[in-house]
Amino acid sequence: MERGKIILVFCFLVLIFSSQVALAEEGPEFRFFQRLSLFEREASGHLGPMDLRGDQTWGNGVQLEAQLRIDEIADKIARVARFKTHEVQPGETLWDISRKYGIDVATLAGVNHDIANVHNIRVGDVIRVINIRGTIHKAKDGETVDCIAKEYGVCPEEIRMVNGDDLSRLNPGQEVVVPGAKPPDFAERGGTLDSFIWPVSGGRISSHFGPRWGGFHEGLDIAVPTGTPVRATKEGYVIFSGWNGGYGNVVDIDHGGGVVTRYAHNSRLLVRRGSFVYQGQVIAYSGNTGRSTGPHVHFEIRHNGRPVNPIRYLPPR
């Protein structure tokens, strides 16, 4: 008898518990908060927009209507620009911060006008971080949202949506978030030397950029076994692919904005002059051709014809 009672109570508890769970999962409020937290996660770059599409199977018409309204509100909230601040830690670059928050370096530059050069941030600097891609425009006297939209080539409605305030009258100096836009001075602030990846995975840096043997080493040497895939560090057009004296078999890629990358001493070339290559595309197999003292990739980044130190622009490995 005693055992029967315990089983009865147990079943009753299971019934109550499961109905509570079902209510919690199907209630519109639950979905509302669930969506908000998903948007938060999207803002931090861990989820794409496709992950946010919930199923819309609601048996009850009233509930469906409520759900749609909640979706609409949630969508609006997600599209309103929100800010956080981040204090630069020792050894941290703007690229590290961009990865941490899932937002690109151009956006970080766009919302932090006091960063004069994206490669020079200091420990203790307070950086503004935003949940959407874009830039901040400081309104000039007499400027309207329509003017700003035209200047950046974006839709004025989008600007109104993300700012969430009344923008019918802008005060001079007022900050307006322009979604999807890049700061116009991004290039001058070091922005063209942006978003490279490493030309090879692994390998040891056998020689750095800088003075070497009474001369100047204009690239970065990465020692890798012959036959290692060499990848385009950024998208662009191949402007040279062939033999070039001491460089051996070399590929040069033009990325626009005065930026060219060079990959030297290859054993085999896979691209031709004039072809477009994607970031990460295998363009050659590494080797030991030309003036080379062992199998390695000599990688250069040139800005307006001048070689720059690649290590400054490559992500940390």
Ligand SMILES: [Zn+2]
């Ligand atoms: Zn070299």
